[in-house]
Amino acid sequence: MTVVSIEKQGDIAVVTVDNPPVNALSQALRQGLWDAAERLDADPGVRAVVLACAGRTFIAGADVTEFGKPPVPPHLPDLVARIEAAAKPWVAAIHGSALGGGLEVALGCRFRVAAAEASLGLPEVTLGIVPGAGGTVRTPRLVGVEAAVDLVTTGKPVRAARAQALGLVDAVIEGDLLPGALAFAAEALTRPLPAPLSSRAVTPPEPGFWDRAEPATAKAAKGAAAPLRALACLRKAAEASFDQAMAFERETFLDLRGSTQAAALRHVFFAERAAPRPAALRDVAPLPLARVAVIGGGTMGAGIVAALREAGLPVALIERDAEAVERGLANVASIFDGAAKRGKLTPERAAALRQGVTGSTDYATLAEADLVIEAVFEDIAVKRAVFDQLGRVCRADAVLATNTSYLDPRLIAEGLANPGRFIGLHFFSPANVMKLLEIVPVPETAPRTLATGFALARLLKKIPVQSGICEGFIGNRILKRYRAAAEALVRRGVPIDRIDAAMRGYGFAMGPFQAQDLGGLDIAHLQREGARAAGQDVPETLGDILVRAGRKGQKTGGGWYDYAPGERQPQVSPTVAALLAPAVTPGAAMTGPEIAAALVAEMAAEGRAILAEGIAESPAAIDLVEIHGYGFPRWRGGPMFASGA
Ligand code: 3H9
Secondary structure (H helix, E strand, O other): OOOEEEEEEOOEEEEEEOOOOOOOEOHHHHHHHHHHHHHHHOOOOOOEEEEEEOOOOOOOOEOHHHOOOOOOOOOHHHHHHHHHOOOOOEEEEEOOEEEOHHHHHHHHOOEEEEEOOOEEEOHHHHHOOOOOOOHHHHHHHHHOHHHHHHHHHHOOOEEHHHHHHHOOOOEEEOOOHHHHHHHHHHHHOOOOOOOOHHHOOOOOOOOOHHHHHHHHHHHHHOOOOHHHHHHHHHHHHHHOOHHHHHHHHHHHHHHHHOOHHHHHHHHHHHHHHHOOOOHHHOOOOOOOOOOEEEEOOOHHHHHHHHHHHHOOOOEEEEOOOHHHHHHHHHHHHHHHHHHHHOOOOOHHHHHHHHHOEEEEOOHHHHOOOOEEEEOOOOOHHHHHHHHHHHHHHOOOOOEEEEOOOOOOHHHHHOOOOOHHHEEEEEEOOOOOOOOEEEEEEOOOOOHHHHHHHHHHHHHOOOEEEEOOOOOOHHHHHHHHHHHHHHHHHHHOOOOHHHHHHHHHHHOOOOOHHHHHHHHOOHHHHHHHHHHHHOOOOOOOOHHHHHHHOOOOEHHHOEOOOEOOOOOOOOEOOHHHHHHHHHHOOOOOOOOHHHHHHHHHHHHHHHHHHHHHOOOOOOHHHHHHHHHHHHOOOHHHOOHHHHOOO
16 A cells, blocks of 8 residues: 655645554655655755645554564654755645654654644653654754643643644644645745754753753653653753754663553553444444433532533433522532633633523423433432333433443333333543543343444543443442452551552552542442341441441541541541451551552452453453543553553
8 A cells, every 4th residue: 555645736745644544654654755755855846845644634653553563664763864854845734633753753844834723742651652753852942941841741732823832833724734835835945944953952941940840740740650751851852962862762762662651551542542432333323412411410410411511512401390400500500610710611611511501390301302311319219210201201212321320220221111222321420520431231222322322422522431230330349349458458457548658659649548538438338238228248347337436538527537627638547546446457567569469459350350240341441440430540551451461
């Protein structure tokens, strides 16, 4: 297949890259671009070159699938240098995304122009590596050290307008990109050419810059290695020669490419890309979603309404009486107003989002809804009553979803007419923020209903993971095992705060006990009490002892820890020590890494049981649940990856 073609428009050559899906820099593409540079240098009829891409995007980076293999020439740094040294100036014409190696190729060009919707970035640190083809060396020469540090250490792309303000692109082209780029090239030829980036100097940053940047980068990285290594490359670029900095960057790139963190982040990268489009549903068309409704305006319902609104859908919110409707609408409004106060939304956008929600008590208004998501109280009778009404008023093909965390969706659906339209959609709180969506079909769920669940996830920009039916589905089932294992360590005498510190050291934002104090210990306690009342044998947990003593978490001033009034800082609690003393056998001495290894091994063991029962489809699905729903450090790859599953 020809991945690079050349066409002449007068004395300007257009080099077009066509390597679907995202024009990744495979060996064939690198060779094709190299050959094009050779050929065009030798062509006296060509005075400038426009580098453009076919398909949905500019070059989106190195081919990540090649990372596990030995590099084959031409190597990307050499290709970028070859383009930079071309006898005629190259102009990169960027649409879609110019990412990683794609941006590095563009930095080898003498000019860069971009379509208004384009984005540019160096996301390598999100893959556990650093740019490996001059990104850390050329970027500061173009946009200055401060902006380069921001781009490279966060990995966050910028849109065309911002890229132009930074100096990363020379022009933003309104209208058709290619004619705009050709006109730009023709005009550029009338002026003296700027120096190639490799021969420009780096302007030194303000004194003290590196002393501030290092701790700030380390803090934001939360244990990931690549951002600090990228910062070291940028510092080298500012303090050494171009060639020395290139050598240092390459060495760092090759070192990290083979690292466990990079392998973990690649695993997550591919899992995330595969998740929204399961192969089994490839040929199943989802129901188009135009009219959606949410039943219940509590915390969860309001969060789901907010997520749907942010995705651009008008939403009907149904509650049982006028007062509850008002409360529900107020809950939704406070989400948007809070975001506006924090500067995340303009007040106008917040108002527009609020206005797209219609409150009502009348189920009859749902007759034409395409999708209804029930998010009422976790009580089987209440939920069934909702579906009884929905079954009567909604279209036979409308998708009816329950948002439940623990109840068996089969019981909720019992008696529903046309059960093929029923599905469980487990959102995580806050539902407009958390990325995970567990999709739980019942045996009757029709393929189209399932496909609609996945389409909804794509619309909401969430990571969908299909789960079979078991208590807690994938995520809460593993959480239960994790908490039980952490309690077992406490019983063996490992201090509560040491366990939390160990998990923070592993990369979680919070340890298991701190997290329970934040969320409240009472919900899980009530569930256990319910099971006990139903005759199940549920052994007493340490959490039960605390809740019985009135310690339900931060909201009661104490749970596993004490909290000073109005403070969120956990304090080791002598009261807890006294309450739990009869259940604790002192003696176990474990280091932080030993504690973390033991608890992650428990998570993975539960994950293996979940796989064996067919509840999750793959280890990667379990890893996505833990990373996107439970704060498992991304750079560890998830419990299954970390345990070698
Ligand atoms: C790098 O460049 C290192 C250099 O500095 C140094 C080298 C020496 N490679 O996301 P989508 C596949 S590091 C291989 O659904 P979208 C993806 O798996 C790289 N494959 O599309 C999927 O495959 P499939 C830095 C890749 O339109 C298909 O393309 N670059 C790559 O929603 C469609 O992907 C990045 O990190 C790749 N680099 O979004 C960019 N990228 O269809 C990562 C994608 O078989 N990519 N695929 O499932 C992205 O951010 C998004 O894919 C992009 C398109 C925004 C481009």
